[in-house]
Amino acid sequence: MLRSGALVVYPTETVYGIGADAADAGAIERLLELKGREGGRGISLLVEDLASAASLLAEAVPFGAHALARRFWPGPLTIVLPAAASVAEALVGPGGGVGLRCSSDPMASSLVRCFGGPLTSTSANVSGQAPARTVEDARRSFPKGIGAFLDGGARRDSSVSTVVEFLGSRAYLRRAGAIDMADLAAVVPFSEDCLG
Secondary structure, three states, rough: OOOOOOOOEEEEOOEEHHHEEEHHHHHHHHHHHHHHHOOOOOOOOOOOHHHHHHHHHHOEEEEEEEEEEHHHHOOOEEEEEOOOOOOOOHHHHOOOEEEEOOOOOHHHHHHHHHHHHOOOOOEEOOOOOOOOOHHHHHHHHOOOOOOOOOOOOOOOOOOOOOEEEEEEEEEEEEEEEOOOOOHHHHOOOOOOOOOO
């Protein structure tokens, strides 16, 4: 389904996400339309690891990003790094970065591994609504437009993923989430102007 351009709802360790082939412009456009979301905000991508994401990046991965990935991946951490020119504009955030996530959910990790390339990892909800915590929540939000719903049971974590963006070698907390700031700061230093 993903290879034919369809959208798939799948569980992550936090909430349910919507997967589309990150290299399929038509699928990404349908995803934005389905969520009622404007472009320009970026869409995170589910990847196997940092090495598998190399073609998505404009420059070498900084030491701090490697350190965070070693400590928190797979898990609820999105790492934003400067995007390569080949990355679809809709996937790139306002700072020019692409968000990368390696999920610890066995279904999500199997899906990206079997697909063999990056998949979108945006929450399964209409923009502005609460993220889906069950596959039934996702079905209610999207009665049409989804090719398949993968049911991994109810998501018990009430948090979304934590988002850290790297600009050069400096780490910026972009969204607080499932990983505590003190745990992040124990791995990579954050200065006061890097929060938010």
